Amino acid sequence: MSNTAQAPTPPPSGDRTAHPDHLGHVIFITASAAMGGFLFGYDSSVINGAVEAIRDRYDIGSGTLAQVIAIALIGCAIGAATAGRIADRIGRIRCMQISAVLFAVSAVGSALPFALWDLALWRIIGGFAIGMASVIGPAYIAEVAPAAYRGRLGSFQQAAIVIGIAISQLVNYGILQLADGDQRGEIGGLEAWQWMLGVMVVPAVLYGMLSFAIPESPRFLISVGRNDRAKEVLAEVEGQGVDLDARVAEIHQAMRSEHKSTFKDLFAAGSRFRLLPIVWVGIGLSVFQQLVGINVAFYYSATLWQSVGIDPSSSFFYSFTTSIINIIGTVIAMVLVDRVGRKPLALVGSIGMAIALAFEAWAFSADLVDGKLPETQGVVALVAAHVFVLFFALSWGVVVWVFLGEMFPNRIRAAALGVAASAQWIANWAITASFPSLADWNLSGTYVIYTVFAVLSIPFVLRYVKETKGKALEEMG
Numbered sequence: 001m002s003n004t005a006q007a008p009t010p011p012p013s014g015d016r017t018a019h020p021d022h023l024g025h026v027i028f029i030t031a032s033a034a035m036g037g038f039l040f041g042y043d044s045s046v047i048n049g050a051v052e053a054i055r056d057r058y059d060i061g062s063g064t065l066a067q068v069i070a071i072a073l074i075g076c077a078i079g080a081a082t083a084g085r086i087a088d089r090i091g092r093i094r095c096m097q098i099s100a101v102l103f104a105v106s107a108v109g110s111a112l113p114f115a116l117w118d119l120a121l122w123r124i125i126g127g128f129a130i131g132m133a134s135v136i137g138p139a140y141i142a143e144v145a146p147a148a149y150r151g152r153l154g155s156f157q158q159a160a161i162v163i164g165i166a167i168s169q170l171v172n173y174g175i176l177q178l179a180d181g182d183q184r185g186e187i188g189g190l191e192a193w194q195w196m197l198g199v200m201v202v203p204a205v206l207y208g209m210l211s212f213a214i215p216e217s218p219r220f221l222i223s224v225g226r227n228d229r230a231k232e233v234l235a236e237v238e239g240q241g242v243d244l245d246a247r248v249a250e251i252h253q254a255m256r257s258e259h260k261s262t263f264k265d266l267f268a269a270g271s272r273f274r275l276l277p278i279v280w281v282g283i284g285l286s287v288f289q290q291l292v293g294i295n296v297a298f299y300y301s302a303t304l305w306q307s308v309g310i311d312p313s314s315s316f317f318y319s320f321t322t323s324i325i326n327i328i329g330t331v332i333a334m335v336l337v338d339r340v341g342r343k344p345l346a347l348v349g350s351i352g353m354a355i356a357l358a359f360e361a362w363a364f365s366a367d368l369v370d371g372k373l374p375e376t377q378g379v380v381a382l383v384a385a386h387v388f389v390l391f392f393a394l395s396w397g398v399v400v401w402v403f404l405g406e407m408f409p410n411r412i413r414a415a416a417l418g419v420a421a422s423a424q425w426i427a428n429w430a431i432t433a434s435f436p437s438l439a440d441w442n443l444s445g446t447y448v449i450y451t452v453f454a455v456l457s458i459p460f461v462l463r464y465v466k467e468t469k470g471k472a473l474e475e476m477g
Contacts (some may be wrong), residue, residue, distance in 0.1 A: 003128065009317055010293040013407060015293050023149075025237075026145070026146065026149065026153070026176070026236075026237050027153070027235065028144060028214075029144060029214045029215070029237065030141050030144070030156050031156060031160075032151045032210035032211070032213065032214045033096070033136075033137050033140045033141050033144075033156075033214065034131075034137055034141065034156040034159070034160040035157075035159050035203065035206065035207040035210055036096060036133030036134075036136060036137040036157075036160075036165060036193075036207060037133065037137050037156070037157040037158070037160030037164065038160040038161070038164040038167075039099075039100075039103050039129070039130075039133055039136075039162045039164060039201060039203055039204060039207055040130050040133045040134055040137075040160075040161050040164060041160065041161035041162060041163065041164025041165040041166075041168070041311060042164035042167060042168045042200055042203060043072075043103060043106070043107075043126050043129070043130055043164075043168075043200055044072075044130060044164075044298065044299075045164075045165045045169065045298040045299065045323070046168040046171075046172065046196060046199075046200060047069055047072075047123075047169045047197070047299060048168075048169065048172065048298060048299055048300065048301055048303075049169070049172030049173075049175070049176070049183070049193060049196045049302060049319075050183070050193035050196055050197055051065065051069065051299070051300060051302065051303045052302070052303055052306060052312075053183035053184050053191065053192070053193035054068065054116075054119070054193065056183075056184060057184065057191070057193075058115075058116045059143055060116065062436035062439070062440050063436070063437050065436055065437040066117060066432065066433045066434065066435065066437060067085060067120070067433060068116065068120050068123065068433060069123075069299055069300075069433075069436075070429050070432040070433035071120050071123050071124055071127070072123040072124060072126055072127035072130070072471070073127060073425055073428055073429040073432060074124055074127060074429070075123070075124040075125060075126065075127025075128035075129075075131060076127040076128070076130045076131040076389070076425055076428075077126055077131060077132070077422065077425040077426075078127075078131060078223070079127065079128035079129065079130060079131020079132040079133075079134075080131035080132070080134055080135050080421060080425070081131070081418070081422070082131075082132075083095060083131060083132040083135040083136055083199065084097055084135055084139070086098075087130075087135075087136055087139065087220070088220070088223070090469075091144070091217070091220050091224075092136055092139065092140040092216060092217045093211055093214065093215075093216050093217075094131075095132060095136045096136055096137075096140070096207070096208075096211040097138065097211050097212075098132070099129045099132040099133050099207075100129075100204050100205070100207040100208030100211060101204075101208065102125055102126070102128055102129035102132070102202075103126065103129045103133075103200065103201075103204035104124060104127060104200075104201050104204035104205060104208070105122075106122045106123070106125045106126030106200075107126070107197060107198055107199070107200035107201040108198060108201055108206060109121070109122035109125070110122040110123060110126065110197040110198070111190065111194045111195070111197045112190075112194065112198070114230075117396060123314055127354060128470035131198055134160045137157045137160075138154065138157050138265065140217055141153055141154055141156065141215075141220065142154060143217040143219045144215070144218065144233070144237050145221075145237070146237060146238050154348075155224050155334050158326075158330060158334070158398060158401075159330065159331075159334075160395070162326050162327045162330045163327065164203075165298060165323045165326060166320065166323035166324055166325075166326070166327055166350070168200075169316070169319045169320040169322075169323045169415075170320050170323075171199055172196050172302075172316055172319070172320075173313075173316040173317055173319075173320050173425075174194050175187070175192050175195050175199070175274060176192055176312060176313060176316050177313070178190035178192070179191075179335055181311065181312050181313040181464030182312070183312060185329070187290075215232075215233040215236060216229070217233075217245075218230040218233045218234050218248075218251065219251055219255070221233065222251050222252060222255070223255065224247060227248055230248055230251075231244040231245075231247075231248060234247050236250070252310070262415055263415055265411060265412045265415055266279045266412055266415055266419060276412070277464075278407065278408060278409070278416070279408075279412070279416050279419060279420075281407070281464050281465060282386075282403075282407065282408065282416055282417075282419070282420035282423075283419065283420055283423045284460055284464065285403055285404065285420070285465065286400065286404070286420045286421070286423040286424035286427065287313075287423055287424070287427045288351075288396070288453060288456070288457040288460060289362050289397075289400045289424060289427075289430055290397045290424060290428045290430075291427055291430075291431065291450070291453040292357065292392065292396070292450050292453050292454045292457070293355055293431055293435075293446075293447070293449075293450035293453075294389070294392050294396075294397070295428055295431055295432055296431065296432075296435050296450075297322055297385065297388070297389055298323075299435075299438070300435055300439075301315070301317045301318065301319045301385070302316055303315075303317050303436075304439070304443075305318055305319075306342075307439065308364065308368065308372065308373045308378070308381065308443075308444070309368060309370070309371045309372025309373060309378075310372075310378075310389060313436060316463065318382060318385075320387055321386065322385060322389050325386050325389050325390050325395075326378075326390075326393045327393075327395070328390065329389065329390045329391070329392065329393025329394040329397065330350055330393045330394070330398060331399050332393075332394040333345065333393065333394045333395065333398035333399065334398060336394070337398060337399060337402055337415070338469065340404055341467050341469040341471075342399045342403055342406075342467060342468055342469055343461060343465055343466075343467045345394065345399050346395050346396060346399050346400075346403075346457075346461050346465065347393045347458060347461055347462070348391070348394075348395055349391045349392060349395020349396050349399070350395070350396070350454055350455075350457045350458045350461065351391075351458065352387065352388075352390070352391030352395075353388055353391045353392055353395075353396075353454040354451055354454035354455045354458070355387075356384045356385075356387040356391060357384070357386035357388055357447055357450050357451040357454055358451045359380055359381075359383075359384035360380075360381055360384045360385060360388065360447045361444050361445075361447035361448045361450075361451055362377075362380070362444070363378070363380040363381035363384065364376040364377075364381060364444040364446035364447055400470070403465070404416075404420050404421075405417070405419055405465070406468040407468055408412075440462075445463060
């Protein structure tokens, strides 16, 4: 999944490489925080199982349906934009707890809507929780992880997101089987799609409980003058051999010397309207990541397969297998990104996605026979869809966030990241809101559009994107 918002820049780590005394405890802390990422992935994609049922239940057209699905992204954007400030005021742990409550409330509300309008409202609330989790999880992990383990522990968030996507599709498939393959089939007095949306309350409650079992970030504790407690937490995560007074002083110094970048810093000298070229590159990476249509695979895949004659049960199963491919691709990216570099991975991904999307466009151009794609085109469409997700996951799904975390100069990094993330949410919304109507117009034509964007991303990367592998953040300019 591609919606991960970048965390605030962590404090400098120096040259410390000492292993923590209790690595198992550090892993527990990190995994607990990454539960927010799991809920991010789960809540983002669970709607895939309810799309057609919502259309039928409320008897709405594609345009209205698309707005109900996409409206959560408004909450995502607001949550991501405000989470950092909220966390600086009340702490990372309190932020996680608020997020957990919002996830739980959204799950219950979405499962028991009075009408379409309040279903949309619950989705906005869930989106706000997603936005918060997308920022707080990575920020907290960066601030508590020992330097020697920061990269590996930081990857927990992305891994949790793709696992959350997969589990949501597996749960949806299981619920559909209990309802005899009918998304509106009744189970215990509720329709199947309501159970799909409501089950998320379980991981939301678990996330809330785990947040009470992990310590507050040392960085936040120092910012509010709780130095003694900060030393206790540092001893927990970095080991007893660390000079705690020196560590507190180091964090103090890092916080004092940080430049608080503003939106004005993103403009060229002497101009009030011309953004710096590097900012446009960041926006371009964010937008291309979405315009290839990746979130169609996670929000609408069950609907897509049913529209070309695949039965609901099989369509849900294919949604699950696609999410497994997403996990595999993400693992490949995590292994290769520091070995082969960011730019080569992005180019390989663009080429692979363009070819796979072209095959999907060809397959969907065939006339349906008895409401189904011909056998050859059906097989090609299924294989190409999985190949597309694989190439996205092993490249743009991970690489874009690595680029955005590294490519900007220190003086503008935070503000530039905010602009790039906002561009990504907007592009995500545009694709999500437009797909049902575009698919009604011409499904093959829709995939031609996504193919064109994948092709255009190749010269964009070749010409404008610079490799950041092996460069210190201070070298970026």
